[in-house]
Amino acid sequence: MKKKSSLALLPTFLLCLTVSAQQPSPSPRPGPTNTPTPAPPQRPAPADEDVVRITTNLVQIDAVVTDKSGKPITDLRADEIRISEDGRAQTVTNFSYVIADSAGNSVSRPAVILDKAAPPVPPVTLRPEQVRRTMALVVDDLGLSFQSTYYVRRALKKFVDEQMQPGDLVAIIRTSSGIGALQQFTSDKRQLYAAIERVKWSSGGRSGVTPFAPIEDNSGQSDEAKAADQELNQFREDVFAVGTLGAVSYVVRGLRELPGRKSILLISDGFTIYSRDDPTRNYRALDALRRLIDQALRASVVIYTMNATGLQTLMLSAADNTGQMSADQIEQQLSNRRTTAFNSQEGLSYLAQETGGLAIRNTNDLGGGIKRVIEDQKGYYLIGYRPEESTFDLKTGRRVFHKLSLKVLRPGKFTVRMRNGFYGISDEDVRATPVTPREQIQAALFSPFGSAGVHVRLTALFANDAKIGSLARAMLHVDAADLTFTDDGEGWHKATFDVVAVTFGDNGSIVDQTGKTHSLRVRGASYQSILKDGFVYFITVPLKKSGAYQLRAALRDHGSERVGSASQFIEVPELKKNRLVLSGIILTAVDPTAKKKQPPAAGEESSTASPQDENLVDSTNSAAVRHFHNGSVLNYGAIIYNAKQDKTGGPPQLLTQVRIFRDSQPVFAGKEQSFKILDPTDLKRLGMSGAIQLGADMKPGEYAFQVIVTDLLADQKHRLASQWIDFEIVK
Numbered sequence: 001m002k003k004k005s006s007l008a009l010l011p012t013f014l015l016c017l018t019v020s021a022q023q024p025s026p027s028p029r030p031g032p033t034n035t036p037t038p039a040p041p042q043r044p045a046p047a048d049e050d051v052v053r054i055t056t057n058l059v060q061i062d063a064v065v066t067d068k069s070g071k072p073i074t075d076l077r078a079d080e081i082r083i084s085e086d087g088r089a090q091t092v093t094n095f096s097y098v099i100a101d102s103a104g105n106s107v108s109r110p111a112v113i114l115d116k117a118a119p120p121v122p123p124v125t126l127r128p129e130q131v132r133r134t135m136a137l138v139v140d141d142l143g144l145s146f147q148s149t150y151y152v153r154r155a156l157k158k159f160v161d162e163q164m165q166p167g168d169l170v171a172i173i174r175t176s177s178g179i180g181a182l183q184q185f186t187s188d189k190r191q192l193y194a195a196i197e198r199v200k201w202s203s204g205g206r207s208g209v210t211p212f213a214p215i216e217d218n219s220g221q222s223d224e225a226k227a228a229d230q231e232l233n234q235f236r237e238d239v240f241a242v243g244t245l246g247a248v249s250y251v252v253r254g255l256r257e258l259p260g261r262k263s264i265l266l267i268s269d270g271f272t273i274y275s276r277d278d279p280t281r282n283y284r285a286l287d288a289l290r291r292l293i294d295q296a297l298r299a300s301v302v303i304y305t306m307n308a309t310g311l312q313t314l315m316l317s318a319a320d321n322t323g324q325m326s327a328d329q330i331e332q333q334l335s336n337r338r339t340t341a342f343n344s345q346e347g348l349s350y351l352a353q354e355t356g357g358l359a360i361r362n363t364n365d366l367g368g369g370i371k372r373v374i375e376d377q378k379g380y381y382l383i384g385y386r387p388e389e390s391t392f393d394l395k396t397g398r399r400v401f402h403k404l405s406l407k408v409l410r411p412g413k414f415t416v417r418m419r420n421g422f423y424g425i426s427d428e429d430v431r432a433t434p435v436t437p438r439e440q441i442q443a444a445l446f447s448p449f450g451s452a453g454v455h456v457r458l459t460a461l462f463a464n465d466a467k468i469g470s471l472a473r474a475m476l477h478v479d480a481a482d483l484t485f486t487d488d489g490e491g492w493h494k495a496t497f498d499v500v501a502v503t504f505g506d507n508g509s510i511v512d513q514t515g516k517t518h519s520l521r522v523r524g525a526s527y528q529s530i531l532k533d534g535f536v537y538f539i540t541v542p543l544k545k546s547g548a549y550q551l552r553a554a555l556r557d558h559g560s561e562r563v564g565s566a567s568q569f570i571e572v573p574e575l576k577k578n579r580l581v582l583s584g585i586i587l588t589a590v591d592p593t594a595k596k597k598q599p600p601a602a603g604e605e606s607s608t609a610s611p612q613d614e615n616l617v618d619s620t621n622s623a624a625v626r627h628f629h630n631g632s633v634l635n636y637g638a639i640i641y642n643a644k645q646d647k648t649g650g651p652p653q654l655l656t657q658v659r660i661f662r663d664s665q666p667v668f669a670g671k672e673q674s675f676k677i678l679d680p681t682d683l684k685r686l687g688m689s690g691a692i693q694l695g696a697d698m699k700p701g702e703y704a705f706q707v708i709v710t711d712l713l714a715d716q717k718h719r720l721a722s723q724w725i726d727f728e729i730v731k
Contacts, residue, residue: 051098051261051300051382052419055426056392059085060094060384062261062300063406063418064356064376073414074379080410083383085391086402094384098261121664122704122724123188132167133263133377134185136251137370139199140244140268141174146201148269148308153199155267155366160192163371172196175247185254191569194548241271241347245288248303249295254446256299261380263357264296265304265373267366271347289351290401290423296355297419298427304357304373305348308366356418392424399423437556441500444554444565451554454497454564455479459624459725460541460551461584462570464641466682470546470572473584474501474539475624476553480530483520484559491523496558501539504550511549512541536624546574575641580711582721583639587705589628589694589727590635626727630698636707637689638723640675644713651677655710658692661724662703668695672710700729 053060061083065073078095137159139152156172164170171185172195186192248266255262296303325333345361352359358376360369383406391402403421408414444451460474476499488494500515518537522530543549549572554565573581622628636658643652654675660668670692677686688709706724 052297054298054422057386058384059387061418062380062382063416064380066415068413082407084405090385092385096382098382099379119708119720119722122661122706131169134169136171136173136264138173138248138251138264138266141176141202142244143268145269149201151366152267152308156196158367159370160189173251175244242288244271245292249292252295252299252301255301261300263302263377267306267308269309270307270345293354294423297422302357303351303355305352306360306369307345307348354420399425440563441554441556444563445502445552451563451565453562454482454555454557456555456564456566458553458566458568460568460570463583464575470543472541472543472570476537477534477624479534483557492521493527495520498556499537501553503541543572546572578642579718580714580721581641582709582723585707585723585725586623586637587626587725588622588635589632591629591632627730628727630694630729631696633691633693635691638707640686640709644711653712657708659706660703698729700731702728
């Protein structure tokens with residue numbers, strides 16, 4: 001192999017990244033020969049994919065049974081339980097115990113990095129069948145005090161650092177975030193850290209600096225004014241409580257599409273759903289709560305709750321202004337504070353109880369509370385029965401909420417946790433199938449695992465241009481065999497499809513969106529090539545501010561109405577801080593054993609799209625697909641930003657290194673090499689490229705390729721920059 005084999009795609013693709021200098025590609029050196037860790041075994045899919053179902057001929061629920069010491073009971077028989085609907089015993093038709101924490105569905109644990117200054121290890125990208133546990137940590141920033149927010153952030157960081165396990169799919173979602181919230185389900189700790197950084201106290205929420213409002217001397221107010229203030233505060237509490245429950249409901253709807261039994265942990269200072277003085281006062285929250293319980297049951301989601309206020313003395317504090325208040329008035333105010341604390345915790349407890357979860361309360365160890373929630377999800381009973389026809393009858397024009405209960409008939413004291421009811425409507429009626437093209441695309445865009453009606457693969461690379469600023473250049477590879485081609489005369493074949501791309505900011509709001517309808521027209525050898533290899537659609541997304549982004553793209557085929565979608569996390573650094581940064585990596589390969597393709601026969605058209613569709617490229621473009629054979633030569637390229645210059649005006653002094661990982665375990669680490677600058681036109685943007693040969697004994701599977709750059713002139717804290725990109729070795 002010779003030097004000229006490197007990066008056939010680099011000149012055209014990196015043109016938009018404004019490469020000003022390139023390092024010459026070294027001759028391919030021997031690649032990794034270590035035998036990678038075998039792929040983890042996959043647990044067979046259960047015969048019944050739905051954990052929970054409600055149909056006109058089957059109601060199926062899950063339940064956890066523990067003894068008096070809290071130890072799970074795993075050996076019950078069907079004749080040792082009795083399930084009732086609205087107080088009427090039902091005949092059990094399905095009964096099994098499911099072990100959720102299966103060792104057979106594990107993923108290798110990432111290597112422990114003791115040196116915090118070391119380059120990060122690329123995370124494992126989970127496939128749906130590898131997901132062991134799915135958790136949504138919902139932070140109720142609409143109802144967190146300034147004091148509670150600090151402790152919640154600390155507990156979340158401890159969870160990500162110490163408690164999160166391989167195979168966990170996690171989201172950290174704020175109740176104030178927008179519709180982009182569900183794009184954050186990930187096993188990538190970078191995304192979770194970015195989400196934690198967004199957890200901040202909201203001055204417009206229902207909680208102040210401390211969990212409970214300070215006592216104010218309102219003895220000068222009239223009774224009418226006091227009543228008006230109380231009514232206003234109550235209304236405000238109700239509105240925020242409904243907002244919190246609505247946000248949780250949105251998360252539940254998104255979790256429905258994820259595999260297995262799921263869980264939500266709601267972390268909040270609490271909310272009130274019941275008033276002893278006026279039971280009808282909190283009807284808004286109660287109605288929202290009933291609907292949330294029903295949704296959780298149908299989506300097989302268990303809701304845990306944790307009160308973030310911790311242990312409170314509920315006595316007088318320095319913030320209280322008792323003024324000229326009498327002892328009786330002070331005692332009354334303290335009594336009101338205790339009642340508020342009790343009612344707000346009861347709201348969280350009731351939500352957990354009704355959905356089969358645990359309520360963590362009266363503890364300052366929020367990290368320990370999260371650990372209890374994790375340990376509670378090791379197994380559950382799956383119980384089914386055939387409902388009566390009247391279960392789904394309309395009464396007074398409305399669907400009836402049916403109460404469920406489960407009793408253990410075995411001698412002894414047991415605790416049963418399960419969802420406590422559902423509305424009399426079948427899953428088929430609840431799940432509205434998207435009808436319009438817009439609804440179909442929207443459903444695909446917001447599906448946490450994406451949609452595979454049309455197989456697409458998204459690769460988005462961060463870059464920065466001196467004039468445009470930061471941007472993401474995305475490649476959407478489309479499997480053309482999934483499109484519907486029609487005859488268009490004279491041997492031409494035509495397919496029409498819509499492409500929509502949406503960028504979400506780290507606060508869940510939409511930053512940018514674009515959409516277009518395309519017609520792809522091909523024939524002859526070009527048609528056969530596209531059917532075999534697919535094509536690439538290019539998308540350029542401007543990213544004006546630094547931060548974390550989610551880019552999602554969806555494609556809808558007009559002929560079949562099938563939709564495909566994919567997403568990617570993009571982190572945009574702050575280049576103005578003048579710290580070392582590396583662009584995204586472009587990765588291609590050359591297979592030395594592959595036969596060269598024959599050019600099209602004379603007179604055969606090779607155009608693939610009409611002139612206005614400049615975003616479309618017919619392709620065997622390995623940079624977008626990255627399916628390589630062992631023994632191939634990998635060619636890589638990137639851009640180095642903000643390399644330090646010597647104080648005397650000398651050139652930057654940089655070292656580069658490449659590493660390859662499988663399941664976060666290193667299988668190859670190259671030697672550090674000095675970076676040579678050939679064209680110092682723009683020392684702020686240095687183009688680099690190189691080549692490395694894959695070992696012939698590397699087994700098929702998913703890998704990660706990492707580039708590390710070290711700036712010898714920068715301070716110790718900011719001298720490293722790294723990027724990684726995934727690829728797959730195929731047979």
